[in-house]
């Protein structure tokens with residue numbers, strides 16, 4: 001069954017006859033069009049139409065096989081209204097703004113607008129071979145860039161210069177950074193998302209580098225924490241505890257495992273080391289067209305791992321005013337276990 005057919009079945013189950021798709025990643029999944037910030041897809045029982053404006057006429061023709069309507073609102077909405085009269089029309093509640101919804105309500109007075117959550121995201125949970133290949137390529141590039149930049153991560157170098165080198169190498173290879181590069185050294189390591197600052201790395205610091213490549217639309221995500229010189233005994237202990245939790249969680253990855261159980265496994269190890277409170281986020285997340293997508297690997301998650309999901313395993317421990325550690329791998333879930341897609345070495349400190 002194609003993604004569109006699966007989506008139509010999901011829409012019927014949700015009690016709607018059409019879906020207005022505004023989330024750029026979902027526009028891309030359904031249409032192939034990569035200019036999703038300026039594109040929408042209308043899915044009905046009979047067909048699907050890509051809407052974008054004249055800046056993208058050529059690009060839309062090249063990338064998408066869907067019928068296209070080139071215009072801007074309100075013309076776009078007026079065109080869509082013709083096929084929506086009397087229908088219940090779903091919209092993406094986690095993406096459409098309140099103003100966007102008001103515009104649709106005004107333009108489609110004869111339709112009932114119904115908020116839906118995650119209906120296309122569900123279809124993105126399991127990656128097909130082409131998608132896995134794209135993510136392998138993104139991660140291979142990230143591994144190469146990381147290994148080229150690794151010698152720079154030492155005392156006397158600014159965090160910003162490490163991040164700039166990573167971004168430049170990704171761009172030179174035809175990719176971009178999947179997110180703002182995180183380089184958090186010494187006490188800044190206590191910030192899980194401490195993006196690179198002007199701080200100069202000091203002798204004895206642990207340095208957390210969290211980076212990803214975005215290549216052909218697909219993302220990778222990986223974190224390494226390395227030492228500049230000899231870190232304190234306390235930070236060595238924290239590093240080894242996080243490494244133990246990370247390796248144990250990776251080894252437990254397998255289709256059929258509950259995401260919440262995996263989170264608990266890692267959290268319990270850190271708790272035994274007195275670091276339960278310091279593990280300030282979830283164990284991981286799915287990766288794909290977005291850096292953060294389903295499944296969610298957290299205590300409250302209902303998700304069960306399936307073969308073909310690409311996830312991160314990334315426990316961390318953060319001690320305010322002292323420092324922090326995160327170690328993250330990108331992992332493909334397989335029927336009988338897992339394949340680690342990130343290959344950058346995890347150094348002992």
Ligand SMILES: CSCC[C@H](N)C(=O)N[C@@H](C)C(=O)N[C@@H](C)C(=O)O
Pocket residue numbers: 179180192193210211221222223281282283284285291292314328
């Ligand atoms: C701003 S994108 C950062 C990517 C990074 N590798 C990452 O995923 N960090 C995690 C600590 C994170 O943000 N986890 C989320 C899913 C959470 O715990 O809510």
